[in-house]
Amino acid sequence: MKTTLTINGASYELEADSRTSLLDALRNHLGLTGSKKGCDHGQCGSCTVIADGRRINSCLTLACMMDGVEITTIEGLGEPGALSPLQDAFVRHDGYQCGYCTPGQICAATAMLDEIKAGWPSVVTDDLTASPELSEAEISERMSGNLCRCAAYPNIVDAISEVAGVNGWKEAAE
């Protein structure tokens, strides 16, 4: 079936099986292989993209349902020579090793910071009615849907903390 997808500001005509997930549409049909498949079941976060400003697992989303939705993938956040601040911080903090979970981590982090700004609480937020504080614990909790087997977690938290300007972030304090 035909679907019109808006990805990173460009329009794509997709002619694909109705069973095609957004992730497989990106990877197998549109040549946008930056979004990764780690599990295909919403269990790892490697396929995270941003849809109308919110992070979603593209493997759990059928492509044909995304007509009219603004989708941002890792390719749309920046490119070598013009990286986004988070992408750049991931490089400097070694917020990856093999790099396979990384596009998902960065898409998730990009949207996650907006969630904190919008005042969404998390399980580690003490006061559910106040605005959540930017902290390492908030970042760590909110990034826990993105698995990294290489286990760059401490570096991922450092990279995001630096970009978000977490109070007392260690190198900023030096």
Add this chain to the structure above:
Amino acid sequence: MTIHQKMDAPDRRNRLDDMAQGVLSTPLDRPEGPLKVSGRAPYAHEVQPEGMLHGFFVRAPRIGRLVSIDDSIARGTAGVETVISGPKLIRNPAQGTANSAPVQPDADIYYIGQPVALVVADTFETARAAAMNVRLDIAEADRQPVNPTDYDSPEDQQSTQGDLDGAMAEAAFTVDRTYTTPAHNSAAMEPHAAIAQWDGDKLTVRSSLQMLKYNRNEIADSLGIDPANVRLLSPYVGGGFGSKLGIAPDAVGAALAAKETGRPVGVVLSRQQVFEATMRRSETKQRIRLAADADGVLSGIGHDAWVSNLPDEAFSEPVTQATPFTYGGVHRQIGHHIARVSRTCAGSVRAPGEAVGITIFEIAMDELARATGVDPVELRRRNIPEQDPTSDIPFSSHKLAEALDDGARTFGWDDTLPEPGGRREGEWLIGQGMASAVRVNALMESKARVTLQPDGTALVETDMTDIGTGTYAILTQLAAEMLGIDAANVKTMLGDTDLPPASGSGGSWGAASSGASVFLACQGVRQKIAAALETTEEDLTLKDGRAIAGNRSIPLSEVLDGPVESEGHIEPGDTGDAVRQATWGAYFCEVAVNAVTGETRVRRMHGTFAAGRIMNPKTARSQCLGGMTFGIGMALTEELMHDSRDGHIVNRDLAEYHLPVNLDVPQITVNLLEERDPWANPMQVKGIGELGICGAAAAVVNGIFQATGVRVRDLPATLDKVLAGLD
């Protein structure tokens, strides 16, 4: 020109310390980083040729013998091109360095989840749906039991020194305990995948592999073709941790399907298939016996291990690998026992042997510390041997004492040995735990080519892989250092069998082995420059694009009238046996155990490690973070569960096999000690990829004991086990 070195004698020249560029051993960002963070680094399934077909495997739902396959519905499905089955499909991945085809079982089904047919269609969706419609007729057959029952004890894997029973009888303190660890999965985030394409007799496979030199022969042997006709590409590998040491069913399936259809074929294992049809770490049962005097000094050590694997697999989890040399004690006994089972193949998962062997040994050492009342750090210090106590050879270098001291200081270790359960914050019981880290060190044959251009740019070429280990970074830095140029002017090409064959990534030997080949190739280039300047390589300084000899300083563009090329070839030699080579470290952690739920949270964790010269402290530290996080998983959550009725893996996905997530891991700290080990290789570099897991879980489990008084001897220390002891 090839510079060849066989490590038959220690290399004490420390040539790298004479270099002047100052880029090696700095925390250089990974050169491939911008590609990775922008989604532009192509992994195995990401360069899809025009017209590529998709393959999806059909799994065997029971053990036995395949009588027939009814694929009529699948073949009748629009878009399906073919269904591949038969004698060439492989039963399971090749073991590391196998260099030949794994078992090709034809109709025999040895474990549940064995790939028995590959449905190939124009789209992934069609292939996957059609695979569900393949009917298998499977008959009973004589197979190994699904649960380990009968164990073989291979003679060459048992050893006895002195009289352990006597030592146990006379000791002031003893520990005699049996422990278990469950099976584990590497769970690299990139599933095993391959795209195969034929051009006449020539096969090209883009796959996710760790050791291309061996993998090429494994594929060729599986297909019955000449390895010279196989080209493998693995420029980016989304994690391996042992699971991609050998070729897996995807590569062989894709190659067969591409041959039959005449079109490129891509095959990705589903996450469930990764769990079932690649490798697991064997479960282990381990009996540890320790005999010690009143001061905790060991007189005897016993370590028996029971593991399992499929029939006809040479690999047997080398649980006791580091036991012969880690601690002293004249009376020693080691036993190794293996059961043949009908379960998913057992193979290498990060640090085969020490990952579970040292972990359990270090839990037993904690029990000895408690029994003797000696502080756990001090207990280990007291038992560091002068030389390898089993083979009576010296250590090439020994850093355990220094790591223990540095780690304890950095962590703020409380050596008063507080009573278990003595510290409470609300619902949480707080404790500290520690363990030693030990891993054998190895060197493997490796080759590389380095080309320096007059414009001061260089190219490093080898079929080595970077599986997240930092190979691109360290080889780039190494060449930049030795050739005296900016790292930005070095291009490192990896993961292509058209390039000189390397050691591959595994056994923590990658940096040392492939690094040494690049080191030697750079030496060759330096010799040529030196000859042009009528000086010697030793008297030549290369820095900032200039060659400096005596009182002359000349830009490379004036020294070279064309590209200068050399190959480097390193081979292991007598230094492997003349001394005991190992890497060392120590872990410290603080845990909080919930007194109501039994949940354990790791609050702080620190590791100090020594692994020879550190080529890049940023990527080396990341390797240690990764290892220690594997350790947290091993301690608290990771456990492959086999159904005791048919052996199948019950929790074969990432929702049920619990990897540590971000919030499970504290802001771990790592210290790396300075070390030069001349016995290792001409760079004095040792392996660091696995050291971080070799005992890490013990620090957590020992911390739980300190917090609660509950000793978990059956890993992982899940809530139920802790709670049962809490009363």
